[in-house]
Amino acid sequence: MSRERALVLVVDDEPANLALLDKLLRHLGYDVVQASDGLQAVAAVAEHEPDLVCLDVLMPGLDGIEVCQRLRAQPAYVGLPILLVTALNRPEDKVRGLEAGADDFLSKPFDESELAARVRSLLRMKALQDRLGDLLRRYVSDSVAAEVLRAPFAVDMRGDRRHVSTLFADVRGYTALASQHQPEAALDLLNRYLTVGTEAVEAFGGTVAELLGDGVFAFFGAPVLHSDDPERAVRAAARLQVEIGRLEIPSLPGVRLQAGIGITTGEVIAGNIGSERRMHYAVVGDPVNVSARLQTAAGPGQILVDAATHDSVGDLAVWQDLGNLRLAGKGDWTRVYNMVELRP
Incomplete structure (x- = not known):
């Protein structure tokens, strides 16, 4: 989806955390939509097609790990960057997140400059993958392109x-x-x-x-x-x-x-x-x-x-x-x- 400014979905069950991330990301020049739980996050991805998801892990009901797994199970969201913003910082927590499909971690409390750097990095990756997808779809069918992007080493x-x-x-x-x-x-x-x-x-x-x-x-x-x-x-x-x-x-x-x-x-x-x-x-x-x-x-x-x-x-x-x-x-x-x- 072509936009003038990148759209970031922020997901957190704490209103204060949502407000802080919303303010910081808008200050950095991004548009923002919010979700306060995992189910809302999955629905928001389908509705808004964001360029990046900033996702809390510890949430009631559907937690951040399960949100990652649901999104990665759908070919349309294989290339969607997911940044886990969480108080969890043990190595085993990061391994769980990465194995579920997250692309990066940002530990709470975080510095605004680190947030900006990680968001820019993930959006660059998204832009490159989108460009690759566009080129690939001129080369093969949409279904084949989605399969190649989902599992590049299997094809x-x-x-x-x-x-x-x-x-x-x-x-x-x-x-x-x-x-x-x-x-x-x-x-x-x-x-x-x-x-x-x-x-x-x-x-x-x-x-x-x-x-x-x-x-x-x-x-x-x-x-x-x-x-x-x-x-x-x-x-x-x-x-x-x-x-x-x-x-x-x-x-x-x-x-x-x-x-x-x-x-x-x-x-x-x-x-x-x-x-x-x-x-x-x-x-x-x-x-x-x-x-x-x-x-x-x-x-x-x-x-x-x-x-x-x-x-x-x-x-x-x-x-x-x-x-x-x-x-x-x-x-x-x-x-x-x-x-x-x-x-x-």
């Missing part, structure tokens, strides 16, 4: 073998439409389609690797792995087809779009691909190539999948077995299934 962005489901989608007839209309109208159509495609993929936890002209290249299973990635890919494809059919382009009245989609599941190499100056996160391997060729073979409105994807999702959808097809550029025959519809 490997380097090249490694992954079992993923790959999706290619392409608008049918776009080249002809573009040649028949003004460039502004064609660009409007393209942007609306790519928005729909990106949102469909990210709604199911996928990663959009590239926007290829009038096409979308996405995958499920990297950098964050889910047990049901093939199902996520199929559901994303189905939603994409539905939403494309609903698109209305004011500059192109009466035009209705359809896409051809191909999905495969298999082992690939996932990681940062490119030169030292320009990189992006993507996957490479034979399943990617097959997925692209399935997309090329798909007719308007079709979703074609390979046998691995079909076998993984089972009765999720009604399928038409197209048998073994020879895809362009592939020497081997590929078993292909057409998704007729998702089962209710």
Whole structure:
């Protein structure tokens, strides 16, 4: 959230302590909201989305440690700085606080200059993390970015073998439409389609690797792995087809779009691909190539999948077995299934 001045949530069950922190923080140039217990603190974070929480530990009901644990359990608050302002100063108390998710400690009674220094330090950290999050969300989906920020060492962005489901989608007839209309109208159509495609993929936890002209290249299973990635890919494809059919382009009245989609599941190499100056996160391997060729073979409105994807999702959808097809550029025959519809 963009603000002219940082907003600090102050939490303490003692009115005098609240008043003191409020006065000092406002004097330092920050805006302040208050909460007098743990439950109010959790609610205030959701309502005001502060940039920093100054949190007392010893409070009746939900104490400061439990507030930390509740906030850190929610991906949206993983990067929210928490400063424990407490009379507890034993090493074991600090360990408990840090393990619960606090970022720093300030022991009561405190000096105003120390408060100012710790608050500035934590807000700098918050600004850097926000910037990192903004950049990461241009790189991967919001859900993947949140997972990376929540557990950065659990997600490997380097090249490694992954079992993923790959999706290619392409608008049918776009080249002809573009040649028949003004460039502004064609660009409007393209942007609306790519928005729909990106949102469909990210709604199911996928990663959009590239926007290829009038096409979308996405995958499920990297950098964050889910047990049901093939199902996520199929559901994303189905939603994409539905939403494309609903698109209305004011500059192109009466035009209705359809896409051809191909999905495969298999082992690939996932990681940062490119030169030292320009990189992006993507996957490479034979399943990617097959997925692209399935997309090329798909007719308007079709979703074609390979046998691995079909076998993984089972009765999720009604399928038409197209048998073994020879895809362009592939020497081997590929078993292909057409998704007729998702089962209710």
